[in-house]
Amino acid sequence: MTSSTPDHSPVVELRGARLAFGDRVLWEGLDLTVQPGEFVAILGPNGAGKSSLLKVLLGQLPLTSGTARIAGQPVRTGNSHVGYVPQQKSLDEGVPLRGRDLVGLGIDGHRWGIGLRTRRRRLAAVEAAIAQVGAESYAGAPIGTLSGGEQQRLRIAQALVGDPRVLLCDEPLLSLDLANQHLVSQLIDRRRRDHDTAVLFVTHEINPILPLVDRVLYLVDGQFRIGTPAEVMTSEVLSELYRTDVEVLEMRGRLVVVGTGDAIDALGSAGGLRPGEGVHHDHHEDHA
Numbered sequence: 252m253t254s255s256t257p258d259h260s261p262v263v264e265l266r267g268a269r270l271a272f273g274d275r276v277l278w279e280g281l282d283l284t285v286q287p288g289e290f291v292a293i294l295g296p297n298g299a300g301k302s303s304l305l306k307v308l309l310g311q312l313p314l315t316s317g318t319a320r321i322a323g324q325p326v327r328t329g330n331s332h333v334g335y336v337p338q339q340k341s342l343d344e345g346v347p348l349r350g351r352d353l354v355g356l357g358i359d360g361h362r363w364g365i366g367l368r369t370r371r372r373r374l375a376a377v378e379a380a381i382a383q384v385g386a387e388s389y390a391g392a393p394i395g396t397l398s399g400g401e402q403q404r405l406r407i408a409q410a411l412v413g414d415p416r417v418l419l420c421d422e423p424l425l426s427l428d429l430a431n432q433h434l435v436s437q438l439i440d441r442r443r444r445d446h447d448t449a450v451l452f453v454t455h456e457i458n459p460i461l462p463l464v465d466r467v468l469y470l471v472d473g474q475f476r477i478g479t480p481a482e483v484m485t486s487e488v489l490s491e492l493y494r495t496d497v498e499v500l501e502m503r504g505r506l507v508v509v510g511t512g513d514a515i516d517a518l519g520s521a522g523g524l525r526p527g528e529g530v531h532h533d534h535h536e537d538h539a
């Protein structure tokens with residue numbers, strides 16, 4: 252489905268990957284191969300090492316041992332094969348950037364030079380990325396004046412502008428309302444379908460993306476499981492990972508997890524609720 256020659260070599264490869272800070276092992280023995288166009292959700296409670304895994308793939312954090320490769324090459328910073336949607340920080344009104352400038356920053360990290368032809372190509376790439384996320388009407392506005400959903404679409408355009416082979420997304424739905432959660436996940440999904448871009452998507456809430464997910468990497472306190480949502484999101488597997496009784500219920504196509512014992516964020520990891528709480532609805536204020 253890719254627009255250029257299909258390349259079926261893995262986009263992401265972790266082999267025997269271990270990450271530790273002092274005595275604290277976040278994960279070890281991690282083998283993960285992600286193919287073009289694959290959508291992998293990375294789940295787990297606070298502090299499990301989800302963001303750190305993305306930082307490893309961005310070349311910002313070295314593995315303690317093992318190897319990490321992107322498109323067959325060792326990870327490094329400034330890799331144009333990688334698009335990154337960082338955890339959302341709200342951009343305050345004083346930031347003197349327009350939407351278009353924010354998107355352009357996605358190119359400037361990749362050494363485009365300043366020749367006129369390059370500048371034209373740069374502008375064309377920025378406009379194409381803005382069009383991909385449907386942000387044409389507000390790309391000229393100061394970003395501080397835009398809504399959270401609009402800002403998030405522009406961040407995704409920034410991640411797409413370098414035409415990446417893998418998108419690393421760190422909780423891109425955080426603090427978005429349901430309509431915008433849907434919109435943003437559909438944008439990311441369309442990109443991977445149209446361009447065979449692989450997606451690694453860190454989230455505390457699997458339900459908004461459940462229909463898109465090919466595989467789940469679930470990290471808990473040094474343990475992990477990798478598999479399809481049907482393989483991983485079960486009472487048995489989560490009870491093993493959390494080392495306590497966890498129940499996974501399916502309700503109207505949504506997963507509800509009971510009993511992880513984590514704070515509300517982690518309970519939301521699969522749209523869950525604490526024992527004794529009412530049925531969980533996926534309001535965005537779960538993450539507030």
Ligand SMILES: Nc1ncnc2c1ncn2[C@@H]1O[C@H](COP(=O)(O)OP(=O)(O)OP(=O)(O)O)[C@@H](O)[C@H]1O
Nearest residue numbers: 272277295296297298299300301302303304453516
């Ligand atoms: N450079 C560092 N030195 C020491 N400890 C670190 C470093 N970077 C991260 N950590 C620790 O590693 C743990 C994992 O952090 P990380 O941000 O990867 O977790 P996470 O699963 O993304 O959590 P959250 O869901 O809260 O975002 C945290 O306890 C953090 O404090």
